[in-house]
Amino acid sequence: MSIYVDSLREGFSLLASGGLDVWNIVLTSLRVSVTAVLISLVLGIPAGYMLGSRRSFGRHAGLVLANAGMGLPPVVVGLAVAMTLSRRGPLGEFGLLYSRPAMVIAQVIISIPLIAAVTAAAVSSVPRELRMQARSLGASHLQEAVLTVREARMGLVAAVAAGFGAIISEVGAVMMVGGNLQGETRVMTTAIVQYSRMGRYGAALALGVVLLSMIIVVNIALTGMQTSGERWERG
Amino acid sequence: MTQPIWTPLSRRVAGALLATVLALSLVACNSQERDGENGEGAEVTELILASTTSTQDSGLFDELIPAFEEANPEYKLKVVAVGTGEALELGKNKDADVLLVHARSDEEAFVAEGYGVERKDVMYNDFVIVGPEADTSGVGASADAAAAMKAISGGAAPFFSRGDDSGTNKKELKLWEVASVDPAGAVWYEQTGQGMGDTLKVASEKQGYTMTDRATFLNMRDALDVVVVFEGDPELFNQYGVIPVTDAVNQNGAQAFADWIVSDEGQKVIAEYGVETFGEPLFTPNAE
Numbered sequence: 001m002s003i004y005v006d007s008l009r010e011g012f013s014l015l016a017s018g019g020l021d022v023w024n025i026v027l028t029s030l031r032v033s034v035t036a037v038l039i040s041l042v043l044g045i046p047a048g049y050m051l052g053s054r055r056s057f058g059r060h061a062g063l064v065l066a067n068a069g070m071g072l073p074p075v076v077v078g079l080a081v082a083m084t085l086s087r088r089g090p091l092g093e094f095g096l097l098y099s100r101p102a103m104v105i106a107q108v109i110i111s112i113p114l115i116a117a118v119t120a121a122a123v124s125s126v127p128r129e130l131r132m133q134a135r136s137l138g139a140s141h142l143q144e145a146v147l148t149v150r151e152a153r154m155g156l157v158a159a160v161a162a163g164f165g166a167i168i169s170e171v172g173a174v175m176m177v178g179g180n181l182q183g184e185t186r187v188m189t190t191a192i193v194q195y196s197r198m199g200r201y202g203a204a205l206a207l208g209v210v211l212l213s214m215i216i217v218v219n220i221a222l223t224g225m226q227t228s229g230e231r232w233e234r235g
Numbered sequence: 236m237t238q239p240i241w242t243p244l245s246r247r248v249a250g251a252l253l254a255t256v257l258a259l260s261l262v263a264c265n266s267q268e269r270d271g272e273n274g275e276g277a278e279v280t281e282l283i284l285a286s287t288t289s290t291q292d293s294g295l296f297d298e299l300i301p302a303f304e305e306a307n308p309e310y311k312l313k314v315v316a317v318g319t320g321e322a323l324e325l326g327k328n329k330d331a332d333v334l335l336v337h338a339r340s341d342e343e344a345f346v347a348e349g350y351g352v353e354r355k356d357v358m359y360n361d362f363v364i365v366g367p368e369a370d371t372s373g374v375g376a377s378a379d380a381a382a383a384m385k386a387i388s389g390g391a392a393p394f395f396s397r398g399d400d401s402g403t404n405k406k407e408l409k410l411w412e413v414a415s416v417d418p419a420g421a422v423w424y425e426q427t428g429q430g431m432g433d434t435l436k437v438a439s440e441k442q443g444y445t446m447t448d449r450a451t452f453l454n455m456r457d458a459l460d461v462v463v464v465f466e467g468d469p470e471l472f473n474q475y476g477v478i479p480v481t482d483a484v485n486q487n488g489a490q491a492f493a494d495w496i497v498s499d500e501g502q503k504v505i506a507e508y509g510v511e512t513f514g515e516p517l518f519t520p521n522a523e
Binding site: 088180181184186190200 | 317318320321322328399401425429430436437440441
């Protein structure tokens, strides 16, 4: 047991002394992953709405794609993005490999299928009668979509939580396309890998605790939104 | 919800599949025991060697492992490639049986503290400084390694340090010291915190400089857009040592490996490695 206790003690004294440059790492993590989640929401919610509301062959194929995409190995995404952005790759002229935008691109690709699939599930659980009624009362397609998405907002909160949780704790892809450059692309997960490779288990464990706490805080906030939404609905 | 995808039947099928996968993976894990038997009925024990990522990246183990196992069929050699810091930590925790690393003062301290049985010289390789073909900072014209580092510190192009406390990283920091340059915090000085191969890729993509062992560079040369700009200073030589861990799980195996790699047979494998592929040996054996 002493390996945990000693490492934790060492880790927290490092955190307290500010010797880990930890805030810089946490801020980079947040900046990259929040940007990626926002982009994924903008693209993933409309996609999820289409998949969850229309019935067609395309819809079924799309759902299969989105569900399969949830199991997309991040390391394969990382490899594909790294090859594409490399100086020898098709988008090499932009010099984007080993930068924050490269990390955002990889994280968006990882989280879009998640957000689309969870949104689709939430939208398809909205009673069909409600939407038909809205249409019969003269609502446009857009108004119908807005109404449906509003009804499905609990599920959307789950979509945000799933997407954010997946990418902020992902390490393979961000290591490959970010490069773990100090002060630039070093995020919590890549720093944890680095410290454990260096045998500095204390520092690695301390960052792990910070990462876990952040995921918990985000989920407390999102769950709070869900339950306050329920209260609001009951009136 | 007119067309539920999950019918009771398909759910049962999926459940059965999942259970099968779980059961199979349990069986597979159990069969991976540490000890087994080889074809001749003799017992084969697993031997864990902790070494560095740069040694792994050099490709040397692809020759060394089969040669050792042929000479010592009672052992199955597994290599864990990590940074020097973690390799020493693995030794302290007895997660590795024997170490092959290149950070002399740390190795001597490791043995002095009682974690290792002994330390023996094995071989050396050399470091080179690589950078963009255009040699933006004019490093190539330097008289010695210190002058080369001074030229880089002009900052015309970034320098990528591994920044991971590895043997290579320590060597680099010593070179800055010799050159009386303090790179910490400079805008041109970046740290990847990663292994040699990855750091070379970053330097290549960002057209900067880095210091690398020759072996890793030659192995990756075709995938990189950097060239050797400075080499040959004895300051750039890199000594490897082998240490059997004290009270290792496989103590006999650890000793057998240490004895084998400094024997004529082991030294010959080292001397020949790389000649065929690169036209020159990558390591120079120098065991006593």
